[in-house]
Amino acid sequence: MAGLYKSEYKNPVVNWIDTRLPIFTMMGREYGTFPTPKNFNYFWNFGALAMITLAIMLATGIFLAMNYQPNTQMAFDSVERIMRDVNYGWLMRYVHMNGASMFFAVVYIHIFRGLYYGSYKYPRELLWMIGVVLLLLMMATAFMGYVLPWGQMSYWAATVITNLFSALPWVGHAVVTWLWGGFSVENPTLNRFYSLHYLLPFLIVGVAFLHVWALHITGSNNPLGIEPKGPQDTLPFHPYYTIKDSVGLCVYLIVFAILVFFAPNYLGHPDNYIPANPLATPAEIVPEWYFLPYYAILRSVPNKLGGVTLMFGSLLVLFVLPWLDTSPVRSCRFRPIYRQVIWLLVVAVIVLGFVGSHRPEGIWVVLGRVCTAYYFLHFLVILPVLGKLEKPLPLPESISRPVLPGGGGPIPSAATAKPMEKP
Amino acid sequence: MVRVAAPRSLAAVLLAACFGLAIPSGAPPARAQGEEALPQEHWSFSGPFGAFDMAAVQRGFQIYSEVCSNCHSMKQLQYRNLTAVGFTSDQVKAIAASVQVPLGVNDQGEPILGPGTPASTFRSPFPNEQAARAANNGALPPDLSVIVKAREGGPNYVYGILTGYTDPPAGVQMQPGMNYNKYFPGHQIAMPKPLSEGQITYADGTPNTLEQEAHDMVTFLTWAGSPEMVVRKQTGIRIVLFLLLMTGLTYGVKRKVWAQAH
Ligand code: HEM
Numbered sequence: 001m002a003g004l005y006k007s008e009y010k011n012p013v014v015n016w017i018d019t020r021l022p023i024f025t026m027m028g029r030e031y032g033t034f035p036t037p038k039n040f041n042y043f044w045n046f047g048a049l050a051m052i053t054l055a056i057m058l059a060t061g062i063f064l065a066m067n068y069q070p071n072t073q074m075a076f077d078s079v080e081r082i083m084r085d086v087n088y089g090w091l092m093r094y095v096h097m098n099g100a101s102m103f104f105a106v107v108y109i110h111i112f113r114g115l116y117y118g119s120y121k122y123p124r125e126l127l128w129m130i131g132v133v134l135l136l137l138m139m140a141t142a143f144m145g146y147v148l149p150w151g152q153m154s155y156w157a158a159t160v161i162t163n164l165f166s167a168l169p170w171v172g173h174a175v176v177t178w179l180w181g182g183f184s185v186e187n188p189t190l191n192r193f194y195s196l197h198y199l200l201p202f203l204i205v206g207v208a209f210l211h212v213w214a215l216h217i218t219g220s221n222n223p224l225g226i227e228p229k230g231p232q233d234t235l236p237f238h239p240y241y242t243i244k245d246s247v248g249l250c251v252y253l254i255v256f257a258i259l260v261f262f263a264p265n266y267l268g269h270p271d272n273y274i275p276a277n278p279l280a281t282p283a284e285i286v287p288e289w290y291f292l293p294y295y296a297i298l299r300s301v302p303n304k305l306g307g308v309t310l311m312f313g314s315l316l317v318l319f320v321l322p323w324l325d326t327s328p329v330r331s332c333r334f335r336p337i338y339r340q341v342i343w344l345l346v347v348a349v350i351v352l353g354f355v356g357s358h359r360p361e362g363i364w365v366v367l368g369r370v371c372t373a374y375y376f377l378h379f380l381v382i383l384p385v386l387g388k389l390e391k392p393l394p395l396p397e398s399i400s401r402p403v404l405p406g407g408g409g410p411i412p413s414a415a416t417a418k419p420m421e422k423p
Numbered sequence: 424m425v426r427v428a429a430p431r432s433l434a435a436v437l438l439a440a441c442f443g444l445a446i447p448s449g450a451p452p453a454r455a456q457g458e459e460a461l462p463q464e465h466w467s468f469s470g471p472f473g474a475f476d477m478a479a480v481q482r483g484f485q486i487y488s489e490v491c492s493n494c495h496s497m498k499q500l501q502y503r504n505l506t507a508v509g510f511t512s513d514q515v516k517a518i519a520a521s522v523q524v525p526l527g528v529n530d531q532g533e534p535i536l537g538p539g540t541p542a543s544t545f546r547s548p549f550p551n552e553q554a555a556r557a558a559n560n561g562a563l564p565p566d567l568s569v570i571v572k573a574r575e576g577g578p579n580y581v582y583g584i585l586t587g588y589t590d591p592p593a594g595v596q597m598q599p600g601m602n603y604n605k606y607f608p609g610h611q612i613a614m615p616k617p618l619s620e621g622q623i624t625y626a627d628g629t630p631n632t633l634e635q636e637a638h639d640m641v642t643f644l645t646w647a648g649s650p651e652m653v654v655r656k657q658t659g660i661r662i663v664l665f666l667l668l669m670t671g672l673t674y675g676v677k678r679k680v681w682a683q684a685h
Pocket residue numbers: 043044045046047048050051054107110111114119120124127128130131132134135138204208211212215219220221222318
């Protein structure tokens with residue numbers, strides 16, 4: 001029989017609820033006593049920071065939606081009304097606007113953490129893939145959100161990006177017309193983008209729940225990339241990591257606040273304060289900073305279909321990353337060659353960011369092509385091959401004994417590079 | 424712990440190279456090559472503690488009313504907003520009543536004009552875009568409500584536009600009806616020089632040099648585009664101080680908690 005839960009809570013009200021719906025037990029298990037590797041560094045803050053940013057985006061977005069008008073005649077003015085006449089409307093809008101940037105910054109660092117410490121490897125492949133789904137959802141949400149204020153960049157970014165689908169063979173133009181709901185970006189486009197911009201964040205909430213669920217099945221990775229061997233290697237999540245995450249959160253909020261209160265338009269493009277005008281193309285159409293590397297990849301090949309394929313490919317390759325990396329060792333700390341090579345990837349992506357913000361002329365074309373080539377080379381060639389060639393450094397025996405007693409000396413070869421502990 | 428020495432240095436070199444890239448591209452953003460560097464004015468509102476010089480905002484509003492409002496609308500502002508820059512509500516009522524604004528239609532369905540109220544939007548000089556273009560040689564004077572936020576370089580750029588009129592350099596062919604401006608992209612601007620030395624008579628006796636007039640004008644336009652700026656920065660200072668305190672406290676607690684870790 002589906003029995004009542006035998007709750008251990010003493011408080012009668014809590015116990016009454018927990019007996020019928022063991023939510024207190026669940027929260028306690030997942031966020032209280034949850035055994036967590038004891039050696040996290042501050043890179044492990046960024047998942048929690050992403051969660052909090054998501055909550056901030058939802059909260060501010062819902063208030064913005066109360067006063068926003070998804071109509072091409074009114075959208076621009078309604079955003080200014082929010083800034084001027086709604087109580088603390090400027091705060092809601094600037095937090096939401098800069099929150100998107102903060103969200104991407106956090107998630108990019110979070111992804112880098114995963115790459116550096118091999119968190120995508122067995123058994124966390126699905127957790128990683130759900131993460132990539134989150135990234136794709138975030139990108140779609142941010143793109144559609146950027147269209148809503150209906151400034152010049154909103155309009156022209158929407159035009160450029162939707163037009164990419166016209167590269168699809170045969171059906172391209174039909175697809176674009178279908179996306180637009182007409183023959184150009186117009187009121188129907190704005191309406192549906194608004195509807196989707198409201199919907200997608202709630203999908204993100206759902207997928208993030210799956211992400212954390214999967215995390216709590218496999219347990220967290222850690223900077224050493226070896227699994228905890230027992231209770232001596234872990235600490236309860238609370239209070240150790242709740243407090244460590246709180247420190248990170250405070251520092252994060254300082255950066256966030258400086259952006260919102262002192263330079264709210266620093267990351268934005270001034271053209272988005274010019275109302276959308278289908279008859280006047282801006283001198284340069286540039287996306288927000290967090291899309292620049294993809295934009296550079298898109299423009300690195302002269303062929304439209306080729307560019308679109310590479311751009312989507314640059315994201316899709318992340319899905320198969322767990323199978324491209326053939327090294328049995330997770331953490332870069334024990335991969336002497338890869339821990340250098342990974343910085344080349346970081347540099348290539350940052351350079352692509354700069355390339356994306358410049359007209360594709362002269363040196364920028366060359367840089368764009370070299371870095372795009374490196375990006376794919378990294379994932380498709382270097383990772384598979386390097387895993388086979390590289391001789392990893394000896395792995396520590398366990399998290400609580402990273403150094404052998406006696407200290408410093410090389411670890412006996414018996415312990416060397418034992419492949420990850422597959423059952 | 425076993426470590427390799429080299430990687431840090433490689434990483435450092437590569438990252439440095441990255442930021443090296445930023446320098447040619449990073450300097451005053453997006454002024455195309457060969458364009459005049461913008462003037463770097465000192466503004467009362469710049470910096471985290473900056474606040475609007477309200478007398479300058481009021482003088483700027485005077486210039487707007489006397490000069491710019493003949494061609495430019497400011498549709499995001501209502502006369503009531505002027506109380507925020509130090510006008511009394513009686514002054515605002517008088518300012519609003521001195522302009523004729525559209526008041527809907529009469530019983531015959533004809534549009535009627537009448538004196539404005541504090542709730543009226545700043546009067547637009549032209550009923551529509553076509554009328555504005557017809558009166559301006561085909562060019563459209565943009566709405567000035569958020570012009571400072573809508574241009575790269577913000578206040579310094581608008582200041583540059585107002586002070587950047589010169590005779591065209593030898594050999595430059597001007598289009599009919601166009602004026603030469605050092606700072607306007609392409610240098611040919613449809614707006615005739617709107618401000619000049621001694622043009623405005625200030626009630627408070629402020630010297631009416633072109634620089635002073637342009638400076639006041641831009642202070643007003645910056646306020647108009649970001650009326651929340653001062654409250655925003657003051658809130659920001661309090662919040663950042665609070666967060667610094669919280670960071671210190673939280674870090675202290677964290678040290679204490681982690682001291683018990685096995
Ligand atoms: C909406 C965006 C996201 C949210 C809210 C989110 C949230 C979280 C949280 C709370 C954790 C646990 C704390 C931590 O380990 O830092 C986590 C872990 C993880 N996330 Fe995300 N995440 C997001 C996006 C992504 C993306 C885009 C990826 C990768 C493409 C990703 C990959 C991972 C991996 C691999 C782990 C396990 C890491 C480990 O324990 O070593 N996440 N995520």
